Amino acid sequence: MASDTLGDVKSQILEALRHPEAEEGLYFRNFYHLHEEDERPAVQAEEADILDALRELVGAGKVKLDESGPEAVFTLVQKH
Numbered sequence: 001m002a003s004d005t006l007g008d009v010k011s012q013i014l015e016a017l018r019h020p021e022a023e024e025g026l027y028f029r030n031f032y033h034l035h036e037e038d039e040r041p042a043v044q045a046e047e048a049d050i051l052d053a054l055r056e057l058v059g060a061g062k063v064k065l066d067e068s069g070p071e072a073v074f075t076l077v078q079k080h
Contacts, residue, residue, distance in 0.1 A: 025075035
């Protein structure tokens with residue numbers, strides 16, 4: 001994937017995580033599969049590309065990964 005495309009996917013992920021519906025985090029599937037009542041934007045990318053972008057965001061300290069539950073939850077790292 002081109003780096004500009006990966007950058008776009010990362011921007012979409014951050015936008016989805018900034019949405020009020022994502023306050024408690026999102027499961028991986030929530031980035032690409034929205035329910036009718038969801039108001040946050042979907043990430044327009046293949047699942048593998050979303051995963052690559054999430055790995056980079058976690059590595060850069062912008063997104064937190066919580067694997068303590070039955071599904072991994074991604075949340076925005078809050079700057080203090």
